[in-house]
Amino acid sequence: MKDVKYIYNPKTCQYERARLTWRDIVLTGFGILFTATLLFIGIVVLHNRFVTSDYERQLRAENKLLKEHKPVLMENLNEIETTLQKLKSEEKDLYTKLFNTTPPSEKNVAASLSKEKVLLADAGDFQSMLETLKGRSDALYDRTTDSHAATRPISEQDLAMMLSLPSILPIQNLEAEKLVSGFGKRVNPFHKGMYLHPGVDFIATRGTEVVATAPGEVNDINKNELQAGYGNSIVIDHGHGMSTRYAHLETITVRPGQKVTKGMVIGTVGSTGGSVAPHLHYEVIRDGEHVDPSLYFIEGITSRQHHQLLERNKQSNQSLD
The missing domain is CATH 1.10.1220 (Arc Repressor Mutant)
Known part of the structure; x- marks a missing residue:
């Protein structure tokens, strides 16, 4: 039998059975709810602290691996971005050199x-x-x-032809300002009349090394003491209809029939023949016809230097020979 609670009523001077009020009911309910909440929180904390499921162990292992590999991943991403930027820059330079114009703008794709x-x-x-x-x-x-x-894959013959192109400057580490007279109609320094200047003139001090602009074979060497013509000059046959001429040399360090490689020193700058100042007169001959040498200067220089050479080549002025 449940215990029954009685309280003394001073008005009736009797003990009467106690009755529950709404206040007692609310306080009792809140007490039970608070106790249950504390008990539930304690159970959850203890469970999370001491009990680990297989899924949680798997997630912790993955998080540990991601944390360890994050620096490596970041380094790889940085290397990839650097490589991509370098490739884009090189592609832009090559496009500018080959087509003499700026490449088309890329679409901004997020x-x-x-x-x-x-x-x-x-x-x-x-x-x-x-x-x-x-x-x-x-x-x-x-x-x-x-x-x-x-x-279509490149054949060995096409590859050999590409490698025979005179693509470097005939004087190493040459500044664009050293191209003082370009290809085309120019003023002759002797009779002051217009004539077709078949090459380009690079001003340089006597003794400056001159190099072959492509691999080939020395086809002709001319040594002339007259104050006219090419003076001391070399003609190199690069095959596939391509040849180059280097004129007004001070010294010649190769012999007829000798095989030369790209960048090999073949002589030094001078002022022999019909020359008014020490310089190198350089020509490119394709299938027996003179072509503009500046269009072939694409290797070992930046696109900015290539543009400068082209602009210097276009200036109509007096040649040095």
Whole structure:
């Protein structure tokens, strides 16, 4: 039998059975709810503290791996970005040199996978990003494979022809300002009339080394004491209809029939023959016709230097021979 609570009523001078009030009910309910809440929180804390599920252990292991590999991933991403920027710069320079114009502007396409997004991703998102990157990599590989398959491979003969092009400057570390007279109609320094200047003139001090602009064979050497013509000059046959001439030399260090390589020293700058100052007169001959040598200067210089050479080459002035 439950205990019954009685209270003394001074008005009736009797003990009467106690009745529950709303205040007692509310306080009792809050007390029970507060006690249950504290008990539930304690159970949850103890469970999280001492009980670990298989899924939690897996997540902790993944977080540890991501934390350890994050610096490596960041370093790799930085290297990739640096390489991409370098390739874009080199591609721009090559396009400018080959086509004598600035490359078309690229469309601004927002990258869906930024570096920050990858590094801040959780385990699930990180796995999804890896799958996305793998898909894009496979698609890029397929595109490049199709592109190469549709392109005719370069034959050995074509490759040899490309390697025979006189693509470097005949004087190493040459500044663009040293090109003082270009290809085309110029004023003759002797009779002051207009004539076709078949090459370009590079001013330099006596004794400056002159190099072969492409591999080939020395076809002709001319040594002339007369104050006219090319003076001491060399003609190198590069094959495939290409040859180059180096005139007004002080000394010649090669012999007829000798094989030369690109960048090999073949003589020094002088002022022999019909020359008014020490300089190198350089010509490019293709299939028996003189062509503009400045169009072939693409190796070992920047696009800015190439543009400067082209601008200097266009100036109509007096030649040095």
